[in-house]
Amino acid sequence: MAKLRLTKNEQKKQKDSLKMFQRYLPTLMLKKQQLQAEIRTVEIRADELRAEKDRVDESFKKWMGIFGEEGVFTPDILRITKLVAGEGNIAGVPIPVFEGAEFEAAQYDLVQKPLWLDLAVESMKKVLLLDLETQTLEEQRRRLRKELQTTSQRVNLFEKIKIPEAKTNIKKIGVYLGDQQTAAVVRGKISKRGMERTG
Secondary structure (H helix, E strand, C coil), rough: CCCCCCHHHHHHHHHHHHHHHHHHHHHHHHHHHHHHHHHHHHHHHHHHHHHHHHHEEEEEHHHHHHHHCCCCCCCEEEEEEEEHHHHHHECEEEEEEEEEEEEEECCCCCCCCCHHHHHHHHHHHHHHHHHHHHHHHHHHHHHHHHHHHHHHHHHHHHHHHHHHHHHHHHHHHHHHHHHHHHHHHHHHHHHHHHHHHHC
């Protein structure tokens, strides 16, 4: 930390800094609250998606016995061809926004394959979409938490260090300048008395 200069210019600089810290602190606190609220919203949505995925998985379990049929449900039956995502912004934080996905189902002979395969492919699409959206929400939450940590550190820096430090410095400089002024007045009176005695 630089040595504090006990001058009027330094006092003005400290007062200006204090005003700036006090002006920005409410904005930072508001941003912190907004980030906390957005994180809660993202977590609630992620929980909803997980619950929905669990429901789809439960209905999938009905088909599990059939999936065991040799060569019917293969891993290449469905693949993601395109992930559609956009960019959003929450409290100045760029976040990915899930907009959907495009799939390609393998061509199969409707006569050779069982009737339930179409339904299974649709259920698999639902599960994949839910997983992709959940992953996007996790990335949103990660970015928002990182920004919340940075914002919280700034709030603490302003509240606990910068504002009290500026106030202390202003007081220190004020006391010093007051003492200097008092000493100057005393010296002036002593000089005046000395001149009166000699005169």
